[in-house]
Amino acid sequence: MNAVASDPRIVNAGPRPVRISSPPERLEATVPLLESVGDAVGDVPAILALALKIGRTAPRTGEGDTAHLWELLASVTAVDVAAGRVLEPHLDAISILAQAEFNPRAGAGPHALEQARDTEDQTWGVFAAEASGLRLEAAQDGAGGYVLNGSKPWCSLAAQLDRAIVTAHLASGGSGDPGGGARAAFAVRLHDPGVSCETPQWSSRGLREIPSGTVRFEGVCAVPVGGTGWYLERPGFAWGGMGVAACWLGGAIAVARDFRSALATAAKGGREPDQISLAHLGETDRTITSLIGCLARAATRIDAGDLSGPEAWSEALRVRGAVAAGVERIQAMVVQDLGPGPLAFNETYGKRMADLSLYIRQHHAMRDDAQLGALTLKGDSSW
The missing domain is CATH 1.20.140.10 (Butyryl-CoA Dehydrogenase, subunit A, domain 3)
Structure with a gap:
């Protein structure tokens, strides 16, 4: 890096963990991982690969080690904010799937939910935003499952992820729907042929490698995650x-x-x-x-x-x-x-x-x- 490219007053030392309450020696063991994050800055596929690696061993929220989960999130973000922005929804999705219990009124069957929980080699997003003029609806497909139709805004990295948990409005008459319009969460495959991901015009200097566009769903099969209203x-x-x-x-x-x-x-x-x-x-x-x-x-x-x-x-x-x-x-x-x-x-x-x-x-x-x-x-x- 040339002399103009770096302000000499800021000397960036090696990555250091953020401690909330864990013993220092436990956090010290995360330094090699944080060094890998530093090497991957700006390389979204590499960061997603690290998210997969972290997700295989990271604690899940509410299972006795929440502080360490948050230390991992904070420590990765301290290395690179965009890397933390990639990691957080992946780990959140893993926790959501672990929290969900099969609801027989939600359709699709217990095996579908178990298959959705297979996160070993799948990168995940969580898309729950709403926007005026855009609506995603879930309707029963006649065979006990659900299909999604419509649009979902603010879907970060949708084109590069494997799966996502999305919230959708239940079409009137859906199983467990108290009268139409209530929301529920669903697991979807983002490489389904009915999924199309918009590449937004991202003019912001911030989070440039993580544009968040609109995703359109046309007859996309979806697995219920929890029942009506459960997600929120x-x-x-x-x-x-x-x-x-x-x-x-x-x-x-x-x-x-x-x-x-x-x-x-x-x-x-x-x-x-x-x-x-x-x-x-x-x-x-x-x-x-x-x-x-x-x-x-x-x-x-x-x-x-x-x-x-x-x-x-x-x-x-x-x-x-x-x-x-x-x-x-x-x-x-x-x-x-x-x-x-x-x-x-x-x-x-x-x-x-x-x-x-x-x-x-x-x-x-x-x-x-x-x-x-x-x-x-x-x-x-x-x-």
Whole structure:
């Protein structure tokens, strides 16, 4: 890399894990994997291959080792935000399939669900977004199964994945449908001839290797995953939302490490940080420490069964809101302190900032706080 391509104040050391609560020696064992992630930056097929490898041994949410799952997500995202954005839905899909139980009212039969759970050599996405003017419907096919017709927005990497869990509206009269229009989750094969993936015009600098376009389904066979409403009502929906927050935090920790590296390098060169820089670094430390504690407590509560009911979503809104606010604050402080230089000339730092700024927009900001406020008004709080 030439002298102009990298801001010399930011010295990127080797990848380091993000610790939530695991023993340091356990995290040290993940360093070779993180080095592989670093080697694969920008290479989506290579990142997907790593996601497959990680998915074979990674813990599943709620099965006693949730904190380590979130450490893996945060650590990979700290190496490269886009890699974390690829890994998270793959691991989430594995957890969703593990959580699902065969529902005889949902059709397709238990063997179909067992076949869908074969994730050994299959890369997965989770497509649950909705958009005005686009609708995906599931209808019974007359043989006990379902077919999907319609369009689904915001389907990241659909053309490069093997399978996905998608949410669809049940056509009126579907088995288990309380009256038409309710949603359910389905497992689908993305290489089915009835699937067509749009390649979107992706003008954003952030997450450029992960464009999220619309996928169209025409008579695509689908396996029900849980029953009507199960996908959104299960506590695992909230747990998965906190897993995304762990990714956001991993990205912010990488930005904070860049900041500390820049200040330390400048100090070695005779330019000591001023009080404002030290205050920003202190606030960054305080924020990250608090957010790690927040995730550690949530993971412990999940594994203890304390977040297995309706209260799970309130906790998810708290965690996601706290992490999103902390991430944005850290980014703002670091940009103010380091100025335009690294944004203009340090590829790793610039990519990280752009990727993270787009990824954090999965948080719905004040709308999520309004949801939490409504739940708090009903008494769903600890205070």
